[in-house]
Amino acid sequence: MNPIVDLRNIRKVYDSKVAVEGLSLRIEAGTMFGLLGPNGSGKTSSIRMMIGITAPDSGTVSLFGQPFTREALRRVGYLPEERGLYKKMKVMEQLIFLGQLRGLSPAVASARAHAWCERLLISDAVDKRTEALSKGMQQKIQFIASLLHEPELIIMDEPFSGLDPVNAALLMDTLVSLREDGKAILFSTHRMDQVEKLCDEIAIIYKGRLVLEGGMQAIKSRYPANRVHISYAGDGGFLRHPAIQSVKNYPGQAEIRLNDGADAQALLAAALAGGARITSFQVVEPTLEEIFIETIGSNVDA
Numbered sequence: 001m002n003p004i005v006d007l008r009n010i011r012k013v014y015d016s017k018v019a020v021e022g023l024s025l026r027i028e029a030g031t032m033f034g035l036l037g038p039n040g041s042g043k044t045s046s047i048r049m050m051i052g053i054t055a056p057d058s059g060t061v062s063l064f065g066q067p068f069t070r071e072a073l074r075r076v077g078y079l080p081e082e083r084g085l086y087k088k089m090k091v092m093e094q095l096i097f098l099g100q101l102r103g104l105s106p107a108v109a110s111a112r113a114h115a116w117c118e119r120l121l122i123s124d125a126v127d128k129r130t131e132a133l134s135k136g137m138q139q140k141i142q143f144i145a146s147l148l149h150e151p152e153l154i155i156m157d158e159p160f161s162g163l164d165p166v167n168a169a170l171l172m173d174t175l176v177s178l179r180e181d182g183k184a185i186l187f188s189t190h191r192m193d194q195v196e197k198l199c200d201e202i203a204i205i206y207k208g209r210l211v212l213e214g215g216m217q218a219i220k221s222r223y224p225a226n227r228v229h230i231s232y233a234g235d236g237g238f239l240r241h242p243a244i245q246s247v248k249n250y251p252g253q254a255e256i257r258l259n260d261g262a263d264a265q266a267l268l269a270a271a272l273a274g275g276a277r278i279t280s281f282q283v284v285e286p287t288l289e290e291i292f293i294e295t296i297g298s299n300v301d302a
């Protein structure tokens with residue numbers, strides 16, 4: 001089956017600044033794809049090339065198995081990084097107008113917009129002017145606007161930035177259910193916790209280049225589970241054990257990173273022998289944040 005997005009070796013240079021270099025990636029239907037990278041790494045530039053806002057200087061962009069054409073954009077929902085709504089328009093008028101721009105009849109746009117507003121808990125706002133709403137609410141409206149035409153490919157640039165945790169979770173749940181409906185979803189972020197929970201696949205870009213890409217689980221399994229979280233009472237002398245590379249010590253709890261190849265069981269045995277009372281002992285995989293920092297760090301070194 002053709003991927004929904006297929007970027008091959010794309011490159012973008014602004015003046016003399018290389019924003020994206022040799023980027024290739026594929027996104028399949030029913031996949032949540034996280035595009036990660038620090039500020040200025042080329043996420044927005046890559047997204048813009050994906051949907052024809054700018055053309056790559058070299059390389060190819062295919063959507064839905066075909067070389068890019070504007071026609072394909074009818075099947076794409078896009079939430080830009082810069083939020084832009086008509087401030088003076090009322091929310092529902094605006095959503096119906098934006099739906100019509102996407103080829104919907106006013107009746108269909110209205111029915112879908114009302115259903116979305118209900119789902120995202122902003123029905124009370126439909127008759128208000130956009131400028132009277134909080135930033136977070138405006139973001140939810142723009143999120144809805146990008147989905148009204150029921151796109152198969154959803155591309156969102158920093159969709160959760162500026163949202164409180166409750167609203168961020170609401171939009172995350174919405175994206176998860178769209179993925180379950182078979183949509184392909186790409187979003188950019190630098191918030192690793194969001195990606196870890198949501199994404200099937202990730203790509204980390206740094207200075208315009210892909211530095212890590214693949215399935216979330218496959219990537220994690222490449223890193224040793226050499227972290228240990230311990231809750232304990234009593235003697236903490238075991239925290240000076242030679243198997244330990246570093247430790248973050250909190251009251252009654254420690255997050256430990258072991259030396260490469262060290263045995264977590266030896267640490268547990270030493271803790272018990274030293275008289276500590278262990279209430280939980282967990283060997284954990286590195287978090288995506290740790291993988292990200294390690295990957296970026298090794299590329300800085302390189």
Ligand SMILES: Nc1ncnc2c1ncn2[C@@H]1O[C@H](COP(=O)(O)OP(=O)(O)OP(=O)(O)O)[C@@H](O)[C@H]1O
Nearest residue numbers: 014017018019037038039040041042043044045046
């Ligand atoms: N229109 C432009 N003209 C000149 N340089 C640009 C332009 N757009 C982006 N750049 C540069 O290209 C690089 C990549 O920028 P881009 O916005 O793609 O990064 P990003 O990963 O989306 O960053 P952020 O997380 O800060 O939004 C940066 O150095 C940026 O300054």
